[in-house]
Amino acid sequence: MEYWISYLDQAIIFAxxxxxxxxxxxxxxIFSIGSAAFGAIGGYVTALVTLNLGAPTIVxxxxxALAGGIIAQVxxxxxxxLSPEYVMLMTLSLSILLVAVIAAVPMLGGQQxxxxxxxxxxxxxxxxxxxxxxxxxxxxxxxxxxxxxxTAESPLGRLLRAARDxxxxxxxxxxxxxxxxxxxxxxMSALTGLAGGLLVLYNGIAxxxxxxxxxxxxxxxxxVIGGIGSIPGSLAGAVLVVGIAxxxxxxxxxxxxxxxxxxxxxxxxxxxxxxxxxxxGLVPERLxxxxxxxxxxxxxxxxxxxxxxxxxxxxxxxxxxLQVDGISKSFGGVQAVRDLxxxxxAGQITALVxxxxxxxxxxxxxxxxxxxxxxxxxxxxxxxxxxxAPHRVARAGMVRSFQDLRVFAGLTPIENVMMGGxxxxxxxxxxxxxxxxxxxxxxxxxxxDAAAWLDFVGVDPMLRVPTSSLSFAQQxxxxxxxxxxxxxxxxxxxxxxxxxxxNAAEDMIALIDRMRSLGHTICIVExxxxxxxxxxxxxxxxxxxxxxxxxxxxxxxxxxxxxEAYFGIA
Amino acid sequence: xxxxxxxxLFLIGIVSGAPLAVLGLGMSLILxxxxxxxxxxxxxxxxxxxxxxxxxxxxxVPAPLAVLIAAVAAGLVGAAIEMAIYRPLERRAxxxxxxxxxxxxxxxxxxxxxxxxxxxxxxxxxxxFTLMASERLPMPLDLRxxxxxxxxxxxxxxxxxxxxxxLRFTRAGQVVRGVRGNPLMAAVVGxxxxxxxxxxxxxxxxxxxxxxxxxxxxxxxxxxxxxxxxFSAFVVAFLAGAAxxxxxxxxxxxxxxxxxxxxxxxxxxxxxxxxxxxxxxAYLAARGLGVKVPRRLRLAGKA
Numbered sequence: 001m002e003y004w005i006s007y008l009d010q011a012i013i014f015a016x017x018x019x020x021x022x023x024x025x026x027x028x029x030i031f032s033i034g035s036a037a038f039g040a041i042g043g044y045v046t047a048l049v050t051l052n053l054g055a056p057t058i059v060x061x062x063x064x065a066l067a068g069g070i071i072a073q074v075x076x077x078x079x080x081x082l083s084p085e086y087v088m089l090m091t092l093s094l095s096i097l098l099v100a101v102i103a104a105v106p107m108l109g110g111q112q113x114x115x116x117x118x119x120x121x122x123x124x125x126x127x128x129x130x131x132x133x134x135x136x137x138x139x140x141x142x143x144x145x146x147x148x149x150x151t152a153e154s155p156l157g158r159l160l161r162a163a164r165d166x167x168x169x170x171x172x173x174x175x176x177x178x179x180x181x182x183x184x185x186x187x188m189s190a191l192t193g194l195a196g197g198l199l200v201l202y203n204g205i206a207x208x209x210x211x212x213x214x215x216x217x218x219x220x221x222x223x224v225i226g227g228i229g230s231i232p233g234s235l236a237g238a239v240l241v242v243g244i245a246x247x248x249x250x251x252x253x254x255x256x257x258x259x260x261x262x263x264x265x266x267x268x269x270x271x272x273x274x275x276x277x278x279x280x281g282l283v284p285e286r287l288x289x290x291x292x293x294x295x296x297x298x299x300x301x302x303x304x305x306x307x308x309x310x311x312x313x314x315x316x317x318x319x320x321x322l323q324v325d326g327i328s329k330s331f332g333g334v335q336a337v338r339d340l341x342x343x344x345x346a347g348q349i350t351a352l353v354x355x356x357x358x359x360x361x362x363x364x365x366x367x368x369x370x371x372x373x374x375x376x377x378x379x380x381x382x383x384x385x386x387x388x389a390p391h392r393v394a395r396a397g398m399v400r401s402f403q404d405l406r407v408f409a410g411l412t413p414i415e416n417v418m419m420g421g422x423x424x425x426x427x428x429x430x431x432x433x434x435x436x437x438x439x440x441x442x443x444x445x446x447x448x449d450a451a452a453w454l455d456f457v458g459v460d461p462m463l464r465v466p467t468s469s470l471s472f473a474q475q476x477x478x479x480x481x482x483x484x485x486x487x488x489x490x491x492x493x494x495x496x497x498x499x500x501x502x503n504a505a506e507d508m509i510a511l512i513d514r515m516r517s518l519g520h521t522i523c524i525v526e527x528x529x530x531x532x533x534x535x536x537x538x539x540x541x542x543x544x545x546x547x548x549x550x551x552x553x554x555x556x557x558x559x560x561x562x563x564e565a566y567f568g569i570a
Numbered sequence: 571x572x573x574x575x576x577x578x579l580f581l582i583g584i585v586s587g588a589p590l591a592v593l594g595l596g597m598s599l600i601l602x603x604x605x606x607x608x609x610x611x612x613x614x615x616x617x618x619x620x621x622x623x624x625x626x627x628x629x630x631v632p633a634p635l636a637v638l639i640a641a642v643a644a645g646l647v648g649a650a651i652e653m654a655i656y657r658p659l660e661r662r663a664x665x666x667x668x669x670x671x672x673x674x675x676x677x678x679x680x681x682x683x684x685x686x687x688x689x690x691x692x693x694x695x696x697x698x699f700t701l702m703a704s705e706r707l708p709m710p711l712d713l714r715x716x717x718x719x720x721x722x723x724x725x726x727x728x729x730x731x732x733x734x735x736x737l738r739f740t741r742a743g744q745v746v747r748g749v750r751g752n753p754l755m756a757a758v759v760g761x762x763x764x765x766x767x768x769x770x771x772x773x774x775x776x777x778x779x780x781x782x783x784x785x786x787x788x789x790x791x792x793x794x795x796x797x798x799x800x801f802s803a804f805v806v807a808f809l810a811g812a813a814x815x816x817x818x819x820x821x822x823x824x825x826x827x828x829x830x831x832x833x834x835x836x837x838x839x840x841x842x843x844x845x846x847x848x849x850x851x852a853y854l855a856a857r858g859l860g861v862k863v864p865r866r867l868r869l870a871g872k873a
Binding site for chain 1: 655662668670672673674680682683687692797838843847848854857858
């Protein structure tokens with residue numbers, strides 16, 4: 001029996017490694033292959049403080065977690081600035097470097113490692129047999145799962161998954177995911193350090209071979225086989241990967257040496273097959289609809305308040321809410337935008353029209369902070385927002401949509417729209433663990449708002465599918481609901497009709513009209529003259545990076561020079 | 571400073587840098603033309619080492635022929651990996667194929683390395699391979715250079731030179747550059763990018779098998795022998811940059827060999843390998859922190 005329990009113990013320790021890694025890879029999109037490095041940090045800290053300071057077991061483990069977390073926080077600055085392939089390489093090189101240095105330092109026991117550690121004890125009784133370790137390991141696993149669950153299946157987890165899918169889109173909605181990513185990296189690395197400490201205590205030795213590249217690969221295999229983005233999957237992956245050794249030894253009667261060689265062959269084959277046949281793993285990532293909506297959607301989805309009448313008489317000249325003065329931007333030798341000025345007036349739809357390459361989308365990028373102007377100013381409702389980061393601009397009340405939509409592909413439609421809700425205490429790592437009730441209340445309110453906006457644009461809020469699986473027109477509707485969900489007063493819509501036609505295009509025109517009726521100030525970049533004629537109160541005509549004419553659409557279209565510039569015909 | 575020692579270390583660095591230059595060039599093409607995060611490069615290096623060692627020591631095949639067969643075997647395996655594993659993943663996942671390709675490469679490396687150990691190194695940690703009698707050649711300043719060193723230099727220097735000429739001056743090189751720049755446009759003018767990828771994998775893997783055989787001749791073949799050269803190849807490819815001309819990649823490979831070797835003046839010789847990882851780590855950390863990197867050292871892709 002102790003034989004099987006010993007493997008169960010190991011599966012539990014590796015499950016802690018695996019779920020922590022899965023939050024990084026599957027939720028935060030941080031492709032870290034540094035599990036062994038943070039495990040080694042925790043393991044050696046545990047061994048050192050136990051051997052040299054005689055620290056109690058629990059203190060040693062807490063220090064192990066602390067060390068892993070702190071070092072991860074230090075490393076998070078460069079790691080989070082890199083694209084995935086570089087994160088893989090950097091964390092991999094960290095693992096190899098660390099183990100090589102450990103093996104070369106006599107104080108850390110060199111290749112032999114540190115041993116002769118006192119037996120671990122939590123309540124006075126020393127732990128010697130696997131069955132004595134088991135209840136404590138289960139306890140650590142439960143604590144780990146609670147922390148991981150609270151982090152991953154929360155507004156913070158949703159923010160991480162959204163940033164995994166599209167960091168730019170997250171920032172455009174007024175949220176900066178950096179702090180969430182740093183926190184997740186720190187917390188998960190702390191848990192990895194804890195797992196490293198447990199591994200060392202369990203084996204009674206801290207040796208470089210315990211944290212080798214092979215170990216990293218095995219942990220990665222657990223995550224991939226179980227299912228990326230699935231916490232239950234990681235538990236299953238750990239049990240499978242660890243459990244295959246006793247199975248090979250007892251069922252196939254392989255010697256432990258042969259079993260150690262056959263296991264990686266089996267894992268290797270399984271990894272390739274999983275990627276080929278079932279890339280989502282054994283337990284695919286869950287698709288989420290907020291619990292608050294599930295049972296009583298009909299009763300709780302509120303109606304969007306009555307539309308206000310559209311501003312039809314443009315001679316009223318409502319107040320200016322966005323003033324752009326003399327902005328310019330060049331890329332290398334190309335002047336994309338040149339001394340451009342325009343105004344958006346409250347409650348009106350203003351169109352930016354002009355031939356391809358005139359710089360219309362660049363203007364959106366400049367006023368929303370996605371790129372910085374070389375000159376000029378952007379004033380939003382009296383505040384100079386020139387040079388502000390995109391999330392600050394969004395928080396100030398101006399949000400954009402994208403021509404290529406940039407929906408969060410792996411999130412459900414309702415989750416996409418909930419990402420627009422501002423602000424959410426559950427996205428703050430400290431509030432998430434301290435203010436359960438307010439997080440819950442806010443989550444419910446945002447879920448109901450999001451459902452209402454999805455209803456408004458004509459998408460079922462209860463759809464439990466990845467948004468990427470919807471039709472292009474539906475994805476556009478979700479993207480619009482997401483923009484509306486931010487509560488921003490000024491909406492910049494980049495080619496809302498591109499890629500759709502017929503009834504879908506008619507529905508979109510009607511939707512934009514309804515958005516104006518809600519009181520939003522809208523600026524639209526669009527090639528469809530028919531749509532602009534029907535929607536726009538005012539239009540700016542752009543050529544070669546600057547505004548060459550402005551006025552009512554009908555007046556602009558009557559100008560033969562502009563017509564020729566736009567359509568190529570007089 | 572001992573100038574003789576420095577000269578000796580420099581010479582050793584050039585000798586060890588020559589295979590790294592060729593491996594780096596192969597990895598650069600795989601990364602920047604085929605866009606595969608080919609972690610399984612380690613496997614074809616190891617395979618080359620073991621095939622040469624086993625053929626020479628157990629089947630009595632003449633050592634030079636064993637080396638050639640090893641290169642061909644590694645080339646075939648590399649091409650098969652691209653066709654049977656990576657290409658289907660890319661077809662399904664498209665731009666999101668980075669992780670599936672990496673995980674599959676990881677699986678290949680884990681499984682392949684253990685399979686090699688199970689079949690060829692079950693009872694021993696290494697397989698010796700004698701390519702030639704390693705005799706010392708007369709050199710000025712009493713520098714040490716063996717026949718194996720000179721052969722390594724000639725073989726890999728020759729391969730690097732031929733590769734640079736082909737990539738720079740021939741139609742084949744033009745095709746590779748075209749596919750690297752824009753595979754869709756290349757396809758429009760009649761080039762088949764998928765075929766180019768297979769050839770790149772075949773030739774780069776053959777070169778890796780050859781390098782593996784030479785590493786085995788120098789240190790003997792071990793199941794884990796492919797990792798350090800594979801990482802070195804990554805470092806060379808990344809430091810050279812995405813659109814680097816072949817000559818630059820080769821020179822960076824040689825420089826890496828020299829840096830590794832000369833670092834032996836200050837750190838223990840068994841730790842010089844980690845210089846590669848240290849360089850890689852420092853470089854990536856600087857990139858991640860947004861430290862300005864000279865244009866000629868910029869990496870592929872976005873960071």
